[in-house]
Amino acid sequence: MKTNSWLRVGLLTLSLCLALPAVAQRKKGSKHSTARKATPRKPKAGNYLILGTAPDDANGKQAYLFGDGQAALDSTMIKDGKFYFERPVDKSLIVARILVPQSYYLLVIPEEGTINAPVDKEAASGTPLNDLYAKLKQEDEALVAPYRDRLKALRTDASLSDEAKEEAYEKIVTELNGIQRPRLLARLTEHPSDAIGYHALQSLLALGDVEAARAEAYAAIATEEIRNSEPIAKQLSALRRQEATKAGAQFIDFTGVDDANQTVSLSDYVGKGHYVLVDFWASWCGPCRREISHLKEVRDAYSDKGLVILGAAVWDEMEDHLKAMKDLEITWPQIVNKNEATELYGIQGIPQIILFDPEGKIVARDLRGKAIDNKLNEILSKTEGKL
Structure with missing residues (x-):
């Protein structure tokens, strides 16, 4: 499938690293806390404890914890560069995101244990899946960086026409997709039921040349819980709609x-x-x-x-x-x-x-x-x- 705008350059290179779901804004009226007791040293059995740290400019701001829904799961004020969340592990919550509005964003995997979450860094750490996610993210960033640099240079190359840029862009993206696809597929196959596989599937579906049949085959590798998660379901739905509205199909009214x-x-x-x-x-x-x-x-x-x-x-x-x-x-x-x-x-x-x-x-x-x-x-x- 041909990519269709320079706007998607940033989105594409981001998704190739381990796609991050869009940050949801908190709905009015969602329940959250603003006061905390002393930071616990370790979580209760069956809980995850997120020990967050933030730069000085975040002091006095609210840190929000989001799942896949629109409402914040929890919130607290950042004080002296620190904050924490402790919640029971919820098997339906595959990933969570910490948001300090207009400042910082960090993805965390809410598994049992203590999770260190520096919001100004690339990844959380402290539990097996968070450590693995951080390692894979670093590897993927190293792989993608040269291609991102090539795309950036291409975009600012005044010697090329828009048509020539588009053609060169497609070649670079196709080359990168060819490298990433087997890596992501192996990752999904190895982790069909956890957050690593979840992000691998998101990335596979976002490569830009994936048609509906191939997308369904990728999704079939993952567990039903992963397939039915809101972000994955939306990606699959979009690809199905693309298939239903490809060349030769009758228009759909709106x-x-x-x-x-x-x-x-x-x-x-x-x-x-x-x-x-x-x-x-x-x-x-x-x-x-x-x-x-x-x-x-x-x-x-x-x-x-x-x-x-x-x-x-x-x-x-x-x-x-x-x-x-x-x-x-x-x-x-x-x-x-x-x-x-x-x-x-x-x-x-x-x-x-x-x-x-x-x-x-x-x-x-x-x-x-x-x-x-x-x-x-x-x-x-x-x-x-x-x-």
Whole structure:
């Protein structure tokens, strides 16, 4: 599967190290403590004790402990560079995360014992799985670092066109994937029921060239508990949706609002007798904004041949969207749909540009830059110059 934006460079290299789930924000009203007794020397039987340390700039701030859900499991204030959490081991909690908002983040594996958690370091330690995770993370970082440097140099290389950069980017990522895949697969096979295998599976599913069938095969190696965890389930769902919306599939409708806050649906444009190019984008997305200039060229070159361009504003707020529309001088219609559109099409990175044919079938996904022109010109050569 072709990667579809420079935005995903950082996400990809991060996932290749041992993918970290997104930090969830604490919901209002979640229960947490703010006062503590003296730090215990060791945990009670069946508990895990997290002994946290933090730099001086974190003193007086709250440290939160998150699981896979949205609400914080616990919180406490950092004092004199120290804090702690002690909780019963919960078999359904595969990993936990310590968050000091806008400052520090650390993943921990909540297994029985004492876990040393320096929030300004790369990994926790003190128990078997946390020690192993730290070792593997260090190994993976050493492997990934040269590729990350190559990607960074490529991104800033002014001598290359965007098309040449995209081609070189794909080669580097493919090379790295080829090295990482067997390592991660061996790790998953060796640890199908614990946090090490959980992260190996997350990383395998995030490699970028994994189709649904291969993803299902990877997931089958893990235990049911791992497969059903929220992050893994979401990754698998996205890959299944990508499979269901690949080239040749009929479009799946969704509804949102236009820039005047009036109800509008994808079916108002797609399947109406013209080719429709749909740009899934957001105002905050740098690569999305850069792609707009090329879409204007596409509009000017192909609109009179029948092409319709439609924006699908996702993961965005209306106020920010409208400002971007004005700043970027975008003239084509929009559907603002915050989450459903990306879920239906299994979109994990933007911009994602999809071309639909006059009957509503998907012609191609992951179109960017000159690839859009090439695809449209290919179609025009077979349709007597009509889109």
